Amino acid sequence: MKTSYLEVDNNEIIFQNFKDTRVVGEFIKVLNGLIEQRCCSAILNFKNVKEAFPNVCVPIAGIIENLSYRGIEFDFYYQSDYLKQIGIKQPFNVSENKEVLKNGSLNKIWRFDTPEDAYVLVDLFSQELQQKIVCEKGVIEGFEWAINEVLDNVVQHSGKNFGYVMGQIHNSTKHVVFCVYDTGQGIYNSLLKSEHKPQSPSEAIKLAVREGVTRDKKIGQGNGLWGLHQIVRENLGMLNITSGPSCYKLKNGDEPKTFDNIPQLPYDNGCTIDFQLEYNKPISISKALGGYQPVNFNLENLENSQGEVEIKLRDRVSGVGTRVSGEKIRNEVINLYNQSNRSIVFDFSSLKIISSSFADELIGKLVTEYGFYGFNNIFKLKNMNSDIQSIVQRSVAQRMIESFGEQSH
Ligand SMILES: Nc1ncnc2c1ncn2[C@@H]1O[C@H](COP(=O)(O)OP(=O)(O)O)[C@@H](O)[C@H]1O
Ligand SMILES: [Mg+2]
Incomplete structure (x- = not known):
């Protein structure tokens, strides 16, 4: 058998790509065939897989791990370094991989087992996004709120x-994409025991995204999936919720659609929440969440007694020596400014020296980005020794000459 998603030869499954979510359904169909034949091993061949999107590799990794627990053995053929780094064979357990996590949370499949694991992930995802891309107002807050709710739902x-x-950043399309998968009871079964008593799995998903619908008022308030739905709609992003045999799709703010007869395994079909935000489109969080504005703990932690956002450069783990670090901090402060519209203070105390490339990437580029006047209105530099002052002076001067030269041509 050969389709545009996968090819099957006895018990060998050759994936054609890892970018189209239909691969997941096709994979499940083949697995069902193997389970019916009481086959207890399969070969997974990845020779055609060059790139992988979260909404394909997260559910597939979860299904593989789940079936391994049930005694099916999988052999992995032609796993590229890229796929190994993602953790398709063995998702990264948060508590056992703290060091790996510190080096980057995106582009890896994480398995979280506790609310603490989920908390660590939310924090690092948000931090990494802020350091890698400049987001429009509301995107970081919206993302953080949504991912927190979705991970919490798995636990609850x-x-x-x-x-x-x-999670991944797609620079070319300016998307932030995340997928969360669990092998639990699914939305229909969890709501079946509640007062809502959905008539079908697709009705269960439609109920779950409504404001105030929760399986148990003592545990939840029913705002999580509703809020995610609102945030995605406000941003004209994308949300796919698949649970049991049904799938609910919201895209570009259009009328949502539901689909039934999605292939499923005989057990543990759980829930997949796959969402995409456009990071260059602003989100009005209070509009999306009906007037509610979540507390921005990151901003609060950085606030000094004058109400400014203060960045203590000596505490930055990425240091003050490299271009990469300068770029991370520059992106982060632009995001902080977009979120808060407050003054940003760079505190250079306890630093003896910084590299010219760091100074250029952080200060030089901020001056050209905002203009000299704009920079002075937003940013303050304090506690710089004379060596650092001359390094910054030189890098800003060079940047300004360069940008002036570009403009006058
Ligand atoms: N991962 C999941 N597995 C099973 N059921 C879920 C899952 N996520 C959400 N649900 C169902 O959808 C309902 C609504 O979720 P949500 O809007 O986050 O509200 P709350 O968590 O406050 O109940 C939940 O009460 C639960 O019945
Ligand atoms: Mg919830």
């Missing part, structure tokens, strides 16, 4: 206490 409602998550 799946009945399994663990799940899988992966």
Whole structure:
């Protein structure tokens, strides 16, 4: 058998790509065939897989791990370094991979087992996004709110206490994409025991995204999926919720659609929440969440007694020596400014020296980005020794000459 998603030869499954979500359904169909034949091993061949999107590799990794627990053995053929780094064979357990996590949370499949694991992930995802891309107002807050709710839902409602998550930045399309998967009871089963009593799995998903619908008022308020839905709609992003045999799709703010007869395994079909935000489109969080404005803890932690956002450069783990670090901090402060419209203070105390490339990437580029006047209105530099002052002076001067030269040509 050969389709545009996968090819099957006995018990060997050759994936054609890892970018189209239909691969997941096709994979499940083949697995069902193997389970029916009481086949207890399969070969997974990745020779055609060059790139992988979260909404394909997260559910597939979760399904593989789940079936391995049930005694099916999988052999992995032609796993590229890229796929190994993603953790398709063995998702990264948060508590056992703290060091890996510190080096980057995106582009890896994480398995979270506790609310603490989920908390660590939310924090690092948000930090990494802020350091890698400049987002429009509301995107970081909206993302953080949404991912937190979705991970919490796995812990609260799946009945399994663990799940899988992966995120990516797609620079060319300006998308932030995340997918969360669990092998639990699914939305329909969890709501079946509640007062809502959905008539079908697709109705269960439609109910779950409504404001105030929760399986148990003592545990939840029913705002999580509703809020995610609102945030995605406000941003004209994308949301796919797949649970059991049904799938709910919201795209570009259009009328949502539901689909039934999605292939499923005989057990543990759980829930997949796949969402995409456009990071160059602003989101009005208070509009999306009906007047509610979540507390921005990151901003609060950085606030000094004058109400300014203060960046203590000596505490930055990435240091003050490299271009990469300068760029991370520059992106982060632009995001902080977009979120808060407050003055940003760079505190250079306890630093003896910084590299010219760091100074250029951070200060030089901020001056050209905002203009001399704009920079002076937003940013303050304090506690710089004379060596650092001359390094910054030189890099700003060079940048300004360069940008002036570009403009006058
Ligand atoms: N991962 C999941 N597994 C099973 N059921 C879920 C999952 N996520 C959400 N649900 C169902 O959808 C309902 C609504 O979720 P949500 O809007 O986050 O509200 P709350 O978490 O406050 O109940 C939950 O009460 C639960 O019944
Ligand atoms: Mg919830």
